[in-house]
Amino acid sequence: MKVLLLEDVENLGHAGSVVSVADGYARNFLIPRKLARSMTEGSLKEIETLRQATERKRQRQLNDAQELARRLDGLTLTFRARAGEKGKLYGSITTADLAAALQERIGQEVDRRKIIAQPLRQLGQHEVEIHLMANVVAKINVVIEPEETAAQSAS
DSSP states (O other): OEEEESSOBTTTBOTTOEEEOOHHHIIIIITTTTSEEEOOTTHHHHHHHHHHHHHHHHHHHHHHHHHHHHHHTTOEEEEEEOBOTTSEEEEEEOHHHHHHHHHHHHSSOOOGGGEEOOOEEESEEEEEEEEEETTEEEEEEEEEEEOOOHHHHHO
């Protein structure tokens, strides 16, 4: 069955494209969720309108992502954390911590799932990538410093 995709569907296609799928997949999944519409004669005119709208939306998202990447590139975030004698943290700095710090610093929310890093568990400087879109990547620096404890400051 040929269907017109109304939304981007992962591993299938982008909005505005015409794809062939199994009848059951179209009837039971795509059409009820309003992700696609079955192809008719009138759909051909709708395809071009939908394709243009989708392209404008995608271009707007790309411009926003590129602007955010320019703001993020080279940014340095500093965290203070408790650490053992060999520099290993008692906890870790997670992507959620990084996202919260970025939001506080730049005033714009960054999805933690776009931050590509394992939890940081060592003192020092780390470089972290943020994949904002397919070809838009920003790199930030994360510095983790030891937290001063009362016992160390009293000595």
